Amino acid sequence: MKIAHDNAERHVLTVTVDNEPGILAKITGLFTARGYNIDSLTVADISDDHAISRITIVTNGPPQVIDQIEAQLERLVPVHGVVDLTTAGSHVERELALIKVTGTGEARVEALRVADIFRASVVDTTTESFVFELTGAPDKIDSFIALMRELGLVEVGRSGIVGMLRGAEGS
Amino acid sequence: MQTAPEPSKTEKEEHVSDHPHPDNLKADQQSGAAILTQCLVDQGVEFVFGYPGGAVLPIYDELFGDERLRHILVRHEAGAAHAAEGYARATGKPGVVLVTSGPGATNAVTGIADAYMDSIPMVVITGQVPTGLIGTDAFQEADTVGITRHCTKHNYLVKDPAELQSVLEEAFRIATTGRPGPVVVDIPKDVQIAVPSRRITAKLTASHRYTPQMAAPAEQLIEAVEMIAAAERPIFYTGGGVINSGPEATRLLRQLQDITGAPVTSTLMGLGAFPSEHPDWLGMLGMHGTYEANLAMNKADVMVCIGARFDDRVTGKLDAFSPDSKKIHIDIDRSSINKTVPVELGIVGDCSTVLGQMIESWGARKPQDLGEWKARIAGWRARECLAYPEKSAKDPSAIMPQRAVERLHALTHKREPIITTEVGQHQMWAAQYFGFEQPNKWLTSGGLGTMGYGMPAAIGAQLGCPDALVIDIAGEASIQMNIQELGTASQYRLPVKIFILNNEYMGMVRQWQELTYESRYSNSYSDSLPDFVKLAEAYGWTGIRITEESELDAGIEAMLATDGPVIVDCMVAKDANCLPMIPSGAAHTEMLLYGDAHEGTMDDEAKALV
Ligand SMILES: Cc1ncc(C[n+]2csc(CCOP(=O)(O)OP(=O)(O)O)c2C)c(N)n1
Ligand SMILES: [Mg+2]
Numbered sequence A: 001m002k003i004a005h006d007n008a009e010r011h012v013l014t015v016t017v018d019n020e021p022g023i024l025a026k027i028t029g030l031f032t033a034r035g036y037n038i039d040s041l042t043v044a045d046i047s048d049d050h051a052i053s054r055i056t057i058v059t060n061g062p063p064q065v066i067d068q069i070e071a072q073l074e075r076l077v078p079v080h081g082v083v084d085l086t087t088a089g090s091h092v093e094r095e096l097a098l099i100k101v102t103g104t105g106e107a108r109v110e111a112l113r114v115a116d117i118f119r120a121s122v123v124d125t126t127t128e129s130f131v132f133e134l135t136g137a138p139d140k141i142d143s144f145i146a147l148m149r150e151l152g153l154v155e156v157g158r159s160g161i162v163g164m165l166r167g168a169e170g171s
Numbered sequence B: 001m002q003t004a005p006e007p008s009k010t011e012k013e014e015h016v017s018d019h020p021h022p023d024n025l026k027a028d029q030q031s032g033a034a035i036l037t038q039c040l041v042d043q044g045v046e047f048v049f050g051y052p053g054g055a056v057l058p059i060y061d062e063l064f065g066d067e068r069l070r071h072i073l074v075r076h077e078a079g080a081a082h083a084a085e086g087y088a089r090a091t092g093k094p095g096v097v098l099v100t101s102g103p104g105a106t107n108a109v110t111g112i113a114d115a116y117m118d119s120i121p122m123v124v125i126t127g128q129v130p131t132g133l134i135g136t137d138a139f140q141e142a143d144t145v146g147i148t149r150h151c152t153k154h155n156y157l158v159k160d161p162a163e164l165q166s167v168l169e170e171a172f173r174i175a176t177t178g179r180p181g182p183v184v185v186d187i188p189k190d191v192q193i194a195v196p197s198r199r200i201t202a203k204l205t206a207s208h209r210y211t212p213q214m215a216a217p218a219e220q221l222i223e224a225v226e227m228i229a230a231a232e233r234p235i236f237y238t239g240g241g242v243i244n245s246g247p248e249a250t251r252l253l254r255q256l257q258d259i260t261g262a263p264v265t266s267t268l269m270g271l272g273a274f275p276s277e278h279p280d281w282l283g284m285l286g287m288h289g290t291y292e293a294n295l296a297m298n299k300a301d302v303m304v305c306i307g308a309r310f311d312d313r314v315t316g317k318l319d320a321f322s323p324d325s326k327k328i329h330i331d332i333d334r335s336s337i338n339k340t341v342p343v344e345l346g347i348v349g350d351c352s353t354v355l356g357q358m359i360e361s362w363g364a365r366k367p368q369d370l371g372e373w374k375a376r377i378a379g380w381r382a383r384e385c386l387a388y389p390e391k392s393a394k395d396p397s398a399i400m401p402q403r404a405v406e407r408l409h410a411l412t413h414k415r416e417p418i419i420t421t422e423v424g425q426h427q428m429w430a431a432q433y434f435g436f437e438q439p440n441k442w443l444t445s446g447g448l449g450t451m452g453y454g455m456p457a458a459i460g461a462q463l464g465c466p467d468a469l470v471i472d473i474a475g476e477a478s479i480q481m482n483i484q485e486l487g488t489a490s491q492y493r494l495p496v497k498i499f500i501l502n503n504e505y506m507g508m509v510r511q512w513q514e515l516t517y518e519s520r521y522s523n524s525y526s527d528s529l530p531d532f533v534k535l536a537e538a539y540g541w542t543g544i545r546i547t548e549e550s551e552l553d554a555g556i557e558a559m560l561a562t563d564g565p566v567i568v569d570c571m572v573a574k575d576a577n578c579l580p581m582i583p584s585g586a587a588h589t590e591m592l593l594y595g596d597a598h599e600g601t602m603d604d605e606a607k608a609l610v
Helices: A023-033 A063-075 A105-117 A138-149 B022-028 B032-042 B054-063 B077-091 B103-117 B161-176 B189-193 B218-230 B240-244 B247-260 B291-299 B351-362 B371-381 B401-415 B425-433 B454-464 B478-491 B507-516 B532-538 B549-561 B604-608
Strands: A009-018 A040-045 A052-061 A079-084 A091-102 A121-126 A129-136 A153-158 A162-165 B011-014 B047-050 B070-073 B095-099 B122-128 B154-157 B182-188 B199-202 B234-238 B264-266 B281-284 B302-306 B326-331 B345-348 B418-421 B470-475 B497-502 B542-546 B566-571
Touching: A009 A023, A009 A063, A009 A162, A023 A052, A023 A063, A052 A063, A063 A079, A091 A138, A105 A121, A105 A129, A105 A138, A129 A138, A138 A153, B032 B054, B032 B161, B032 B189, B047 B077, B047 B454, B054 B095, B054 B122, B054 B189, B070 B478, B077 B095, B077 B103, B077 B122, B077 B454, B077 B478, B095 B103, B103 B122, B103 B182, B122 B161, B122 B189, B154 B161, B161 B182, B161 B189, B161 B199, B182 B189, B218 B302, B218 B326, B218 B345, B218 B351, B234 B247, B234 B291, B240 B247, B240 B351, B247 B351, B264 B291, B281 B291, B281 B425, B291 B371, B326 B351, B401 B425, B401 B470, B401 B497, B401 B549, B418 B425, B418 B454, B425 B470, B425 B497, B425 B507, B454 B470, B454 B478, B454 B497, B470 B478, B478 B532, B497 B549, B532 B542, B532 B566, B542 B549, B549 B566
Parallel strands: B047 B070, B047 B095, B095 B122, B122 B182, B154 B182, B234 B264, B234 B302, B264 B281, B302 B326, B326 B345, B418 B470, B470 B497, B497 B566, B542 B566
Antiparallel strands: A009 A052, A009 A079, A040 A052, A091 A129, A091 A153, A091 A162, A121 A129, B011 B199
16 A cells, blocks of 8 residues: 655745734644645734735645645635745745854854855844844855854744735735 | 725715714614614615524624514524525525624534535624623633634724624625625624714725726637637536526526527536526536536637636546636626636626627627537437436336436426535536526535535525425435434525435445445445434424325425425435546546446545535
């Protein structure tokens, strides 16, 4: 008995929703119930009256599954709209990370030097530690973390991706 | 996430106390429970199917003496939900359910899930523990909104009585428009008691948050009619969406068929949309569909799927499903399009609206000469796939169940009965041998396949259609799943008929065990059956037993001649199987027919399919 696997593509979706109780459970539950993947998910309300939230979901799957994900999301009553940034055009993806590194001497100096190259800022420091804040595309954060691993990495927190279409048009 | 502290912009707030308009004064003094019953009346609700309990007592007190709503007291909340489904499917109006918190709500879940799978409009009001106790594992607390999240079209927990009216208005709109479905409104007990000082009413006009697309773009319809007009081997494959869309959709389907000449097949849920006596009717398709319907699907060059969803019971093996056809799919739910079967043209819209648009776009076109196609179909029909063996191999004197359904049809069809079913072989035989000429006459649990659906559904249908002959074609195992509802029918003097095809087996399970597990009948024998005739009598029903074929017609006539409710315990052949059958995962061309040997075993791949 073999279990089939398909070729997956990575897609970034933004979903605007009514900010009502249970909406996140509804959306994440839809993904688990139908066997879709979530690589990252971010959410926060975006309107003055806190009534609307925007969710950015990074998922992967074959094209017909991505299309189904979009259709299934649009079917939920509190969902206003879904945009697949990956197919909609050129877009930016950003992620924020907080990275704690401990060390003294040469390692500490080196950590600071690398942080400078990556334009990470120091948001907290003690004589033997730093907390760096870094914003950027996910792979930039990956490389920064990889370097810090050799320089006393203690803890990483990542926000997950927020994305938006380039250009003057709203999505 | 937090609740929005302010109502969204599409809702209108009325500070009733600031504006003492005469109409609003009374509203001002209404408790949550009174607002609820008023909303139900305003929505045109006739019946509430329910069962009381601690968390809904304020609502039950409002119902006391309220002549505007008729509460139907069931015997189990599952019965309430299925009765509401039966009412909805027979009348086209939403079914309304009222149950208490905790076990009341969880007992109703099967019916809610059933309505979700079959797109039945339903509003379920559940009581909840008071807001202050939510989350404390209070007595009879269940996370109803959490439990029903994925088997409802939408659900709500109403924490502010001021929102109750707008929530209920929206709940009915969501349940009944677009692709219909169940909506749960969970109301804590304190919200039922509180008298809100302000009231939020939702504008009934389409709000930003829920606007189903009804009509399709004109260019899609031109493309569709051109594909159909060019087809040499067209087929219409219709489903429950045509029934859900209302009688107009049925009328338009028949009209479109008339001008295009295309033969028609239907899913289990769509039976009745196209008349079974029409020469271009192919019968049901799919796992237990007819030879002609499945082969026509397989050989068609243009398939028009109208309000159906390419269920695995219909398609069989996906990569062999209608391999040479261009496909057009009309569905109000865009997520149904390209879900399992890729189509050339997906049209999002309401069946009746789109069928109307299609007829208009067809204009004066002429279809191709379909003579050759119809001749091929006639060849398949000649195989007479529904011709079952005259006698049971093991018990030659036993009544063949197929014959019982044929006789039931012959003796009742003039009265255009409403037929409900349970789940199993009897359900499939009813679908195969009971011809339907009109929509809303065939109520069955298709998507979820819920044993125990038929009797409560018959009760709901009988309430909605008091003059109709309503018959539940049942199996002896399924009927026991909601047997307690005999009491409900007695109480409300509903003359429903239950016709049990008693084969002393969970026949459908036995059939699969023969096919797949070398006839090891693990737990599929219906042991220790009750005496259904005595059981009927115990509840004040009439009981009739039929054991010989010679008694069949007289037994059915006696059932029809009885004014009150009747159980007919019709003893049928224990070994009859339901054919044709496409074993799951097989192609439409690999049908098993009467006369084929089909006992044996299967490889793991086939066993894994349901
Ligand atoms: C609630 C529920 N449990 C189990 C099943 C699985 N099941 C499908 S058909 C069937 C047997 C039904 O037996 P009966 O009602 O006697 O009908 P028959 O097939 O004999 O006509 C069973 C157990 C189901 N469909 N629903
Ligand atoms: Mg049986």
